[in-house]
Amino acid sequence: EKANMTIIFKKYKDMLATLPKENGWFTDVYMYQGFWYTSMSILSVETIMALQDTFKALPSDIYLATMPKSGTTWLKALMFALVNRNQYKKNDLLDHPLLVSNPHVCIPFIEIEIFKNTPTYGDVYSPRLFSTHIPYTSLPQSILDSGCRLVYLCRNPKDILVSTFHFANTIRDKSHRPLTFEEAFESFSKGIMPYVGPYWDHVKGYHKVSLEHPETVLFLTYEDLKIDTVNIVKRLAKFLGYPFTEKEEAEGVVQGIIELCTFENLSEVGKHGKFREDIPNDAFFRKGKVGDWTNHLTNEMSHSIDEITKEKFNGMNLSF
Numbered sequence: 001e002k003a004n005m006t007i008i009f010k011k012y013k014d015m016l017a018t019l020p021k022e023n024g025w026f027t028d029v030y031m032y033q034g035f036w037y038t039s040m041s042i043l044s045v046e047t048i049m050a051l052q053d054t055f056k057a058l059p060s061d062i063y064l065a066t067m068p069k070s071g072t073t074w075l076k077a078l079m080f081a082l083v084n085r086n087q088y089k090k091n092d093l094l095d096h097p098l099l100v101s102n103p104h105v106c107i108p109f110i111e112i113e114i115f116k117n118t119p120t121y122g123d124v125y126s127p128r129l130f131s132t133h134i135p136y137t138s139l140p141q142s143i144l145d146s147g148c149r150l151v152y153l154c155r156n157p158k159d160i161l162v163s164t165f166h167f168a169n170t171i172r173d174k175s176h177r178p179l180t181f182e183e184a185f186e187s188f189s190k191g192i193m194p195y196v197g198p199y200w201d202h203v204k205g206y207h208k209v210s211l212e213h214p215e216t217v218l219f220l221t222y223e224d225l226k227i228d229t230v231n232i233v234k235r236l237a238k239f240l241g242y243p244f245t246e247k248e249e250a251e252g253v254v255q256g257i258i259e260l261c262t263f264e265n266l267s268e269v270g271k272h273g274k275f276r277e278d279i280p281n282d283a284f285f286r287k288g289k290v291g292d293w294t295n296h297l298t299n300e301m302s303h304s305i306d307e308i309t310k311e312k313f314n315g316m317n318l319s320f
């Protein structure tokens, strides 16, 4: 597999050398099509280029797009559970994949597992459920042309920063010292994140297209999903073409799916195991709360991020 990757990447290495470069959280980051990416990592600029050249979408595909730490794991679980709900017996969920696997196994990333051809549930189920952290404007053209459905999950920038700060320090190569919160804040404010940034441009790209094409792009927020889970899950089901019937609603199917995907339940699965060689399962489950930023940001930091957000999200009517 490594040899294969090396051959594929060789072509993109020359391009990499021509890109603007900056110091990132632990490694250098490169500017490609308006976004900062790392190189030779989970979401690397070489992988994005390779996917843009080779990825083939199907019209029936469903994609979940997010900035890392937006609640991807949670929404993966909900989408997988609701799309595949008829495959599992209603009151006996004992055989459900979400009881034995991390949601990232059930819905693979196109730039990670699919790119590496790791066999996953994505190959087994129809429709294919995939996820991505790639910004809208850099998605493989095949996804844009296929007319398939795309769900975007957004989360407030200050909680994203805090969540990313903890995650990055948890999974960091231990040859690096942990990043201080001040360093993370400075870097985030400049638009640099461990995998892809700026945060604001990522959100804006998907928000814009969700307004232009509401039938194919659904824009959700982590905060709404927390407060209004039942209604958001129903909306999601309808959007994806799997609306709940009155009978299902009466039988509590919506509640059953939500219950299966709670922070408490998902975080118990494979608790002490590893999801990938470098990431323990429990790295994806920290607090699962709205507003933990108040425990990390000074008033000054908070004000500064609010100012950037106000300017960048001007007229977007996003409330967190």
Ligand code: A3P
Pocket (backbone or CB within 6 Å): 066, 067, 068, 069, 070, 071, 072, 073, 074, 159, 162, 163, 164, 166, 261, 262, 263, 264, 266, 284, 285, 286, 287, 288, 289, 292
């Ligand atoms: P915190 O670090 O703020 O706790 P992602 O899945 O995109 O990597 O995002 C991870 C964030 O989602 C973490 O936020 C994590 O705790 C939270 N999360 C994971 N599962 C969740 C669930 N079932 N319900 C609510 N939040 C969840």
